Amino acid sequence: MQDYLEGLNDAQRSAVVETDGPSLVIAGAGSGKTRVLTFRIAHLLQQGVKPYRVLALTFTNKAAREMKERIGSVVGQGIAGSLWMGTFHSIFARILRFESKHLGYPSSFTIYDTQDSKNLIKSIVKRMKLNEKAYKPGSVLSRISAAKNDLVTPVVYARDVNRTAHDKASQMPMIYEIYAQYMKECYKSGAMDFDDLLLNTNILFRDFPDVLKKYQDQFDYVMVDEYQDTNYSQYLIIKKLAEKHQNICVVGDDAQSIYSFRGAKIENILNFRNDYPGYKLFKLEQNYRSSQNIVNAANSIIAKNKGQIQKNVFSANDEGSRVRVLKAYSDVEEGFLITNDIFERRMKEHCEYKDFAILYRTNAQSRVFEEALRKKNLPYKIYGGLSFYQRKEIKDLLAYFRLTINPADQEALKRVINYPARGIGKTTMDKLTAAADNSDQSLWNVLINPNIAQLGINAGTQKKLASFVALIAQFKAQLENLSAYELAAEIASASGIMKDLHNDKSIEGQGRIDNIDELLNGIKEFTETRQEEGEPAQLVNFLEDVALLTDQDNEKGDDINKVTLMTIHSAKGLEFKNVYIVGVEEGLFPATQSTDSEKNLEEERRLFYVAVTRAETNATISFARSRYKYGELTYSRPSRFIGDIDQAFLDINPEDFVGNERPQPSFRKPMGAQSSPTLKPRIRMNYRSSGAGAEKPKLKFQSSNTNGLQAGMKVEHERFGVGEVISIEGVDPNVKATVRFVNAGQKQLLLKFAKLKILN
DNA sequence: CCTACATACACGGGA
């Protein structure tokens, strides 16, 4: 019965069975954290704790789903299904829907995504007649978001000297007022943004002690995964909920804290000891995932950071291969190098596609890898970037759903009132918006107000508005009697979206129809599953889920055996046999914006640590000397992080690091400090002092005079790398050379344009 | 009011 305890090491077992009182589980990378969490919960359930009395918070839906699954296999799926397990946002959205009346919100409130928020901010900036150049919606939103995560309301914000001074310094002194109006507009629209879900939960618990008490009583056990990534708002919710029973267990790794940009406070995990003085500490230090070389390389990286919880992560696996470093001439060549390597390694080592992951710092880097993989016919899946739910046609249809459920939702209304085109243009919208602002009503209320005739809108347009209102009302009337799928299909056609898309005969147009079909199929599946389970399956229920979904949540069956492309951020918690960390260059990783402060740089280094520790047997790091940024060719040098890895664990070609290509170490050795064994001199070879800390090196490519170029010669190209000349043809000035590049394939180059260096 | 084209701006990560 307790055989699940068998395969655990001592530290893991203690963390599983010592369930009472506050516990801090420090879980090094790959140390079996998920196992501990799942077994701990399973253990509680086996001890007779009721599942609905356990609250378990994760950072992704996927993590929650997988854990539920695994717990279910121990205690039965029915029991596991009644756990309060999910992301912060989904759990508290659920509580807020239930308690919404206390806050004056409809229980079917809309959840605004980032784009909705930005659009709303933009319209507020316009209305306030502020300089739209200075008040960029994204910047304003991140200020507002930061305030909300710190539980700073607009009134407090206005008095907060630090914040207002910061805003003045960045030419946006009026943010406090935008914030106030933003909140008001959201409320008017019956909408909450992501941060509101947490902020409003705090307000709910603060202002309605009875409600707080209800949940405090209910949750005997509170568990939090990835605690290092919680922000203040989340921290306080947890603290309040665990206050009564004090059975709080938080799991995390300070070395993997990588979300400070969205308000995460690494201090939360560092200060746990102060919040719960009688806490028990469990340290999971054995890494079961990676080879010794990978763990050691990762340790040597993180050792460069200060202020960590002391721990000794080790691996008892094979020593394994060293961390390889590859140099490419260009982003394109980097793509070829990596895909070739995947191709060959898969053959040689009999790996599967799913054993490979390409991890990058920014989503924009994915394109060249996509192209290279496509050319080589390697199947891949790509995460992030434009997710399914952010495609225009999907957002359009979802906006109709939103509006049907919550007509006050202004962002949804603005999106579809004239899509498909029905002759309601800017002039009309301006009049309606003005009326809404003046009367402090939602746009919808203006539309359904009989006084609309007095707004100076011509009769024809009034008719169009009336038929739009009727259309939505007609959908709304069917909310109760139709299933999610039935109503969704009805809306897709009756709204005119389908017809509009069918008018577009282009390939993209066909793709959009396919996407809509896919969405409808998804809704159909949702409907049928829910109906089978006896759960409500109406459009409201679907929409409740969809706002908090991420694209990692709808992996399809045919997506399983493919090469994975994702940002390092989204790779956290995952593992792959072979990991390629690409674009490890100054200015990209670490990002330029992160090099201004030690704090930012340390987070960036933790990100690098996360990247390396994703690998089980092979980790490969690559950098390109040139790459396109904003469509412009830029030059870069290898990241200082490469120099942070102890050389003993690196497999590096010395010739790749000549002169100022040598990665600069992050730190000079402090004066007087003795050299630690893991801090040996970095890359020794071809060492030529280039004045560390000098400004950007000019890596200008030196091309040769190609007049005497002949077949058989070896040449080097700025972006394509090294190759051999196959043939020369044509007459001056149109001499054309055919060159076969080692990594970029065969190219025909006009010599008057191509910059080639003759190598022999 | 709509469409087509030109120009400006963007890339730091995400629930």
Add this chain to the structure above:
DNA sequence: TGTATGTAGG
């Protein structure tokens, strides 16, 4: 490079 916005002409 791609997307969002502005403008001219229909």
